[in-house]
Amino acid sequence: MFWNNNRALGIHCAGSRLFLAALQKKSKDRVEPLHLIEGKLPDIFDARALKNASARNGVAELIIDIVEENDIDSRNACFALHCTAALVKRSPISLGDSKEIREHLRWEAVTILDAKNEELVMDFFSVADWIFSVAIREKVLGFYRGIAMRAKLKRMNVDVPHFGLYNAIDGANLLDSSGAHILLYVGDGEVFVVLVYNGEVVQIGTYIRSAESSISQAVEDGILSMVAELDEPVGDVFCAGNLVENWIEKLVKKLGANDVVLDPFSQTKQSVVNCRKTNEMHSQFAIAIGLAKRELIP
Numbered sequence: 001m002f003w004n005n006n007r008a009l010g011i012h013c014a015g016s017r018l019f020l021a022a023l024q025k026k027s028k029d030r031v032e033p034l035h036l037i038e039g040k041l042p043d044i045f046d047a048r049a050l051k052n053a054s055a056r057n058g059v060a061e062l063i064i065d066i067v068e069e070n071d072i073d074s075r076n077a078c079f080a081l082h083c084t085a086a087l088v089k090r091s092p093i094s095l096g097d098s099k100e101i102r103e104h105l106r107w108e109a110v111t112i113l114d115a116k117n118e119e120l121v122m123d124f125f126s127v128a129d130w131i132f133s134v135a136i137r138e139k140v141l142g143f144y145r146g147i148a149m150r151a152k153l154k155r156m157n158v159d160v161p162h163f164g165l166y167n168a169i170d171g172a173n174l175l176d177s178s179g180a181h182i183l184l185y186v187g188d189g190e191v192f193v194v195l196v197y198n199g200e201v202v203q204i205g206t207y208i209r210s211a212e213s214s215i216s217q218a219v220e221d222g223i224l225s226m227v228a229e230l231d232e233p234v235g236d237v238f239c240a241g242n243l244v245e246n247w248i249e250k251l252v253k254k255l256g257a258n259d260v261v262l263d264p265f266s267q268t269k270q271s272v273v274n275c276r277k278t279n280e281m282h283s284q285f286a287i288a289i290g291l292a293k294r295e296l297i298p
Helices: 053-070 098-112 138-150 161-169 215-227 247-255 277-284 286-296
Strands: 007-014 017-027 030-040 076-080 086-092 120-126 130-137 155-159 180-186 190-197 200-208 234-241 258-261
Touching: 007 161, 007 286, 017 053, 017 286, 030 053, 030 277, 030 286, 053 138, 076 138, 076 161, 076 286, 086 098, 098 120, 098 130, 120 138, 130 138, 138 155, 155 161, 155 286, 161 180, 161 190, 161 200, 161 234, 161 286, 180 215, 180 247, 190 215, 200 215, 215 247, 234 247, 234 277, 234 286, 247 258, 258 277, 277 286
Parallel strands: 007 076, 076 155, 180 234, 234 258
Antiparallel strands: 007 017, 017 030, 086 130, 120 130, 180 190, 190 200
């Protein structure tokens, strides 16, 4: 049997919802959706649930049900890490050669995660002025491997949600290759922010909902801090996820930017107010779509 490299799954758990995107590669730079399916998890999938075998089995069983009911090719998949599962750091390239910076980032990860006696899995990538590192405990990565094995996913990669969000829009006609833009995903329990400058990711942020503080104020403060160092204003804020949140419009106005729905399959920019139901639905699957796209388009 030949391995099918033209199809892939992206899986993103958000609260008690699971978003599964099955994509097919049609040409070198173009993918199309085969299935976009939302499933209901028995429990909220958070940091505590990740450590619970029963909760992990619930995720795997839901994936199996979706795959079998829709006859989906599940041999190639990418799973979004929970926002607490990985540590993402960045360091200016100007601080030294790349080997020294990577060693420093590894030391930071071990120190922050208090992982001196644990194995860490780390990955690095560079953009124009920065080196990013992603660190995850081997034990935590094993939890995701266990989900994949139980769900009968033959090959599974993992990535942080922010980079899935960027992959969803990278290469599309929506994102200009110059200037500053914000990618914003509003989930049930958290908000993910990506600052893109001249077509590259330069900073990310994660904001957790809590009863004690306003998520909108935390996101606003975080974004204003991110863009403070820029020499130009933000052009577009690409919005995905729960688009009905009232604070999004106020934030975009404060930035003096344009609000655009982040629909990875749209060929034209649509404002959040004027977008169609399909645009809104595609935006909810943006992270899952970006993860599947990661497996198809290097």
